Amino acid sequence: MLINSVIIVLREVLEAALIVSILLAQGQVLSLPRVYFMLPVMVGAVLAVVYASNIVAVSALMGGVGQEIVNTVLHGLIVICTMVLIGAIKKPQAKLIIIFAGAGCLATAMVRELAEIIIYINGFASVPSLLSSVLAGSFIGAGIGFSIGVFFYYLIVGMRPINGLRLSLVMLGLICAGMVSQAIQFLMQADLIPSNGILWDTSAWVSEHSIIGQLLFALVGYEATPTAIQATGYGLALVLAFILAMQKPRCDDVARPKGVK
Amino acid sequence: MRILLVVALLLSCGRVMAMPSIEIIIRNHLFYPSELTIAADTKVKLIIVNQDASAEEFESYELNREKVIPGHSKGIVFVGPLAPGTYPFFGEFFPKTAQGHIIVK
Numbered sequence: 001m002l003i004n005s006v007i008i009v010l011r012e013v014l015e016a017a018l019i020v021s022i023l024l025a026q027g028q029v030l031s032l033p034r035v036y037f038m039l040p041v042m043v044g045a046v047l048a049v050v051y052a053s054n055i056v057a058v059s060a061l062m063g064g065v066g067q068e069i070v071n072t073v074l075h076g077l078i079v080i081c082t083m084v085l086i087g088a089i090k091k092p093q094a095k096l097i098i099i100f101a102g103a104g105c106l107a108t109a110m111v112r113e114l115a116e117i118i119i120y121i122n123g124f125a126s127v128p129s130l131l132s133s134v135l136a137g138s139f140i141g142a143g144i145g146f147s148i149g150v151f152f153y154y155l156i157v158g159m160r161p162i163n164g165l166r167l168s169l170v171m172l173g174l175i176c177a178g179m180v181s182q183a184i185q186f187l188m189q190a191d192l193i194p195s196n197g198i199l200w201d202t203s204a205w206v207s208e209h210s211i212i213g214q215l216l217f218a219l220v221g222y223e224a225t226p227t228a229i230q231a232t233g234y235g236l237a238l239v240l241a242f243i244l245a246m247q248k249p250r251c252d253d254v255a256r257p258k259g260v261k
Numbered sequence: 262m263r264i265l266l267v268v269a270l271l272l273s274c275g276r277v278m279a280m281p282s283i284e285i286i287i288r289n290h291l292f293y294p295s296e297l298t299i300a301a302d303t304k305v306k307l308i309i310v311n312q313d314a315s316a317e318e319f320e321s322y323e324l325n326r327e328k329v330i331p332g333h334s335k336g337i338v339f340v341g342p343l344a345p346g347t348y349p350f351f352g353e354f355f356p357k358t359a360q361g362h363i364i365v366k
Contacts, residue, residue: 004356055316056331064308064337067328119329120354123316126332189326191304191339198325208322225325 001130005137006144007214009117013145014218016113019078019175021149022168023102025156026089029164032099040103044110051111052118065190072190074112075183079237081105082176086169087244117142171219173241178221180237181230188227198225280339282306287317287330287359290352295361302342310335317359321350324363341365 020041027037051058051070058066081104088094088101117138124134152171156164188195203224206213216222223230281300285307286293299305309319311330319338320327330336340348343365352359 004354008353055329056334059329059331059334059336064335067336116329119316119331120318123314123332123354126314185325189328189338191306195304195339195341197342197344203322223325224322227325 002133002137002140005120005134006141007211008120009138009141010145011141011214011218012113012117013142014148014215015175016109017145017149018152018171018218019109020106021153022156022171022175023085023106025153025164026085026098026168027102028153028157029161029168030089030095030098032095036099037102037106040107041110044107045114047107047111048114048118051115052122055115055119062190065192068186068190068192071112072183072186074108075179075186077108078105078112079176079179079183081108082172082179083240083244086172086176086241089165089169089245090247169241169245173238173245174220176241177234177237178217180233181221181223181226184227184230184233185223188229193229196227196229199228199231201225280304280306282308284308284310285319285361287311287313287352289313290315290317290355290358292350292352292359292361296364297361298364298366299341299343301345301365304339304341307338307340308335309338316354318353319350320353321348323348324350326350327353 020037024034024037026032027034055067058070060066062069081101085098085101085105088097091097121134121138124131156168158164159167184193187193201224206216206222206224208214208217208222208224213222213224221234223234226234281303283297283299283305285297287309290313307319309328309330311317311332311334314332316329316331318327318329319336324340324343326338326340328336328338340363343363345365348363348365350361350363
């Protein structure tokens with residue numbers, strides 16, 4: 001149970017930690033106050049508790065597919081906020097848009113990922129014999145996830161500002177495309193769009209069960225057996241992110257490291 | 262416009278009503294039945310009833326499905342149409358015991 005808890009919580013924390021670390025690093029590169037990013041994380045945490053507390057009612061909505069609808073909306077919000085952020089980051093006058101888009105992205109990511117951790121841990125309140133190992137595993141998983149987030153944060157802020165910004169945009173674009181693929185999967189699961197056959201199967205090379213598969217899932221939205229609609233959505237999201245990111249970054253901000261006048 | 266919406270709703274209802282459904286029970290962190298057989302190229306509605314107090318996540322990498330089923334509640338997952346083969350599924354929260362598979366013929 002300990003190992004299972006580590007993997008489950010790591011997977012959830014990793015997705016949120018990557019988004020938080022990338023946006024925090026972007027804020028650092030662009031010299032934005034950190035409070036603009038910490039506040040939405042806290043708001044997202046509160047909303048995650050509300051969502052997790054009402055998961056039974058949410059699941060029963062719309063003929064039993066309420067969970068899929070809410071998850072699709074959450075993924076959609078992350079995608080919209082991320083795309084707005086990618087598009088605005090090179091505009092010198094768009095500081096407010098960057099802050100709001102980043103805040104929306106952070107809060108939504110926290111709701112999505114933290115709610116599942118709360119549901120998971122809360123489920124073991126009725127199984128006292130397993131609770132301690134679940135908590136220990138969750139703690140370890142969260143620690144590993146945070147560590148990877150910290151690694152990417154310092155990787156981005158440690159680079160030349162222009163390169164750090166580029167790397168963060170590439171990572172956001174890939175995460176965004178993965179979110180689109182996941183949202184499509186939820187809609188297929190709810191039978192709201194056709195669930196056609198799989199396009200390819202790479203599970204023999206990299207299984208989604210494996211640690212590498214889980215890491216790739218969080219980093220680039222890896223899916224071993226995508227459908228044609230998922231692959232199309234993923235590709236279109238990447239193209240849109242690329243087009244938005246192709247414009248020149250905010251040279252006035254990124255060329256001047258923090259503390260240098 | 263209103264007529265079109267009504268027709269679309271009726272067609273949708275008819276589609277769902279005609280769809281075969283299978284109930285899977287989660288009890289003591291086990292799936293009952295743990296083996297399901299469904300027809301190829303057919304969409305199926307899985308009604309997953311969790312009789313345990315703890316939550317479970319119905320998950321299948323092969324089916325591309327994942328859904329949290331809170332304790333003492335039920336959830337619906339649509340699968341298919343699928344090609345013939347065997348598609349494993351498991352409970353992510355209790356993966357050692359909660360295992361099953363769908364055989365598509």
